[in-house]
Structure formats: structure tokens, C-alpha cells
Amino acid sequence: MSVREFVVLGTASQVPTRHRNHNGYLLRWDGEGILFDPGEGTQRQMLRAGVAAHDLNRICVTHFHGDHSLGLAGVIQRINLDRVPHPVTAHYPASGQRFFDRLRYATAYRETVRIAEEPVSGEGAVLAETPAYRLEARLLSHPVESYGYRIVEPDARRMLPAALAAHGIAGPDVGRLQKEGVLRGVTLPEVSEVRAGQRVAFVMDTRMCEGVTALAEGCDLLVIESTFLDEDVRLATDHGHLTAGQAARVAARAGVRHLVLTHFSQRYADPAEFERQARAAGYEGELTVARDLDRVPVPRRR
Numbered sequence: 687m688s689v690r691e692f693v694v695l696g697t698a699s700q701v702p703t704r705h706r707n708h709n710g711y712l713l714r715w716d717g718e719g720i721l722f723d724p725g726e727g728t729q730r731q732m733l734r735a736g737v738a739a740h741d742l743n744r745i746c747v748t749h750f751h752g753d754h755s756l757g758l759a760g761v762i763q764r765i766n767l768d769r770v771p772h773p774v775t776a777h778y779p780a781s782g783q784r785f786f787d788r789l790r791y792a793t794a795y796r797e798t799v800r801i802a803e804e805p806v807s808g809e810g811a812v813l814a815e816t817p818a819y820r821l822e823a824r825l826l827s828h829p830v831e832s833y834g835y836r837i838v839e840p841d842a843r844r845m846l847p848a849a850l851a852a853h854g855i856a857g858p859d860v861g862r863l864q865k866e867g868v869l870r871g872v873t874l875p876e877v878s879e880v881r882a883g884q885r886v887a888f889v890m891d892t893r894m895c896e897g898v899t900a901l902a903e904g905c906d907l908l909v910i911e912s913t914f915l916d917e918d919v920r921l922a923t924d925h926g927h928l929t930a931g932q933a934a935r936v937a938a939r940a941g942v943r944h945l946v947l948t949h950f951s952q953r954y955a956d957p958a959e960f961e962r963q964a965r966a967a968g969y970e971g972e973l974t975v976a977r978d979l980d981r982v983p984v985p986r987r988r
């Protein structure tokens with residue numbers, strides 16, 4: 687069974703609290719690990735969450751504010767210390783190359799692993815295509831350049847046993863039909879249906895913008911910042927952030943199945959209020975107000 691789950695390493699915005707580490711999130715996707723926004727302390731949170739440096743294949747940084755990137759120095763050195771046997775690819779805003787360079791070489795250490803630098807620029811792009819997923823980035827709206835990321839599994843076809851039986855297709859003929867698209871006059875669409883690929887989006891620091899909507903569209907799992915509560919919407923917009931209600935409205939319109947809210951301002955004492963406001967905004971799917979070390983499975987296929 688391939689594992690697809692989202693591991694929460696930290697959930698604080700700006701400053702860590704007694705209960706919340708700076709940001710850090712790992713998406714496990716069929717044996718690959720994608721680390722998002724390693725803030726300070728990510729290396730230790732990985733240990734607490736059972737995530738090894740060997741688990742990391744990619745690192746995606748949304749933007750170069752400290753709470754989303756100061757952990758790069760430690761994580762990159764740990765990857766090298768542990769002699770991770772595969773290359774690790776790093777994606778980040780190209781405009782922050784100088785920050786990435788400094789973090790990558792913050793102190794002396796022995797480089798043993800190839801870290802491939804693949805920065806993002808412009809409106810965004812398709813960053814990678816593997817058999818298991820396509821990785822996309824979209825420009826967001828924040829005082830410094832910020833990109834959200836999305837993992838999209840390619841659509842596939844699910845064979846329908848009853849339809850196959852009705853046409854007398856069995857055994858190796860099934861594979862032949864899948865490969866050639868037609869067998870003895872029977873076409874693939876007659877005996878199969880489209881199995882929509884799964885989608886997970888990661889949307890950090892941004893005010894409402896087109897990029898948010900585009901990334902969220904049709905996602906099985908949407909991880910999104912909700913730094914503020916709705917009463918502070920002015921503050922949110924001024925500083926380039928979202929409120930719980932704004933994030934939930936996007937999720938509701940986009941048909942998101944599981945919404946994960948995170949990146950909370952330390953000014954709020956009661957996390958349950960984020961859930962109340964998300965529900966009041968009309969979001970009816972599964973909802974997690976993230977806590978450090980939460981594990982959120984990608985919802986089962988429809």
C-alpha cells in the first residue's frame with residue numbers, strides 16, 4: 687500500500703509558542719517525501735514525528751520569511767551528515783536566491799549529497815513530472831514574493847469488472863485492451879471509467895488572490911494558512927494573510943474534501959474559534975485545525 691499522508695511539524699506564524707513550533711510540513715507520497723517551509727526547529731520536529739533525512743526528496747519553500755525558511759540551514763546540513771543516498775531538489779522563489787545561498791552555506795560542513803536548485807519565477811510553472819505526480823507552483827500575494835505548491839496525480843482509468851465480463855474479456859486480454867485501447871471492437875471507455883488523480887495543495891503566506899483559488903481547485907487535501915480570525919480581516923489583508931473564514935470559503939467553493947488550517951497568530955488563545963469561523967463560512971468537508979505532530983491522511987479516493 688502506498689502511503690499518502692501529510693505530517694505537521696510546526697504550526698506557528700512569526701514566533702513559536704510553548705505549543706507550536708515554527709512552520710514545517712512533510713507530504714509523504716508513494717515513498718517520496720516533500721518537505722515544505724522548514725522553519726527553525728524543523729530538524730528536531732522531524733525527529734519527534736519519525737521523519738528521517740532519508741525520507742526527503744524535495745524541499746519546497748513558499749517564501750523567504752524566517753518562519754518558513756530558517757530551518758533550511760539545519761535540514762540541509764542534516765541531509766549531508768546522514769549521507770542521504772539520493773539527490774534532493776529544492777524549489778523556492780528565484781528572487782530569494784541570495785537567502786537560499788546563505789542558508790545553504792550558513793556554516794562549515796562537509797557536502798556529501800547533491801542538492802539540486804530549481805527556483806521558481808514569474809506566475810509559476812510545472813516544476814516536476816513523475817509517474818506519481820506533477821508538481822506545480824503558483825504566485826501568491828505577500829509583501830515578499832511567495833509561491834503556493836500543488837501536487838497533482840495524473841488521471842488514470844479504473845477497469846469495470848462487470849463490463850469486462852459482459853464483453854467476455856478476461857486474463858491477458860485486459861492488459862492488451864489497456865495497452866491498445868481497443869480489442870475485438872471493444873474500446874477502453876466501454877469497460878472502464880476515469881479515475882481522477884488525487885490533488886494536494888499547500889498555500890502559505892498570502893492575501894486572497896487568483897493563485898489561492900487556482901491552487902485549491904478540486905483538491906482532496908488543502909493545507910492553507912489562516913493566520914487571523916475574521917474580526918481581524920483588515921490586519922490580514924494589510925499584512926498579506928488570510929482569515930479562517932476566507933480560507934474556508936475558498937475551500938468550499940473549490941470542492942476541497944479535507945481542509946487543514948495552520949500558521950496561527952499567537953494572539954489567539956482558543957484554536958476552536960478557527961473551526962467555528964470556518965464552519966460559519968460554509969465549509970462542510972473534513973476540517974483539521976492543525977496541531978504540531980498531527981498526521982493527516984490524504985482522503986481515500988472517491
Ligand SMILES: [Zn+2]
Nearest residue numbers: 699700753891
Ligand atoms: Zn509566515
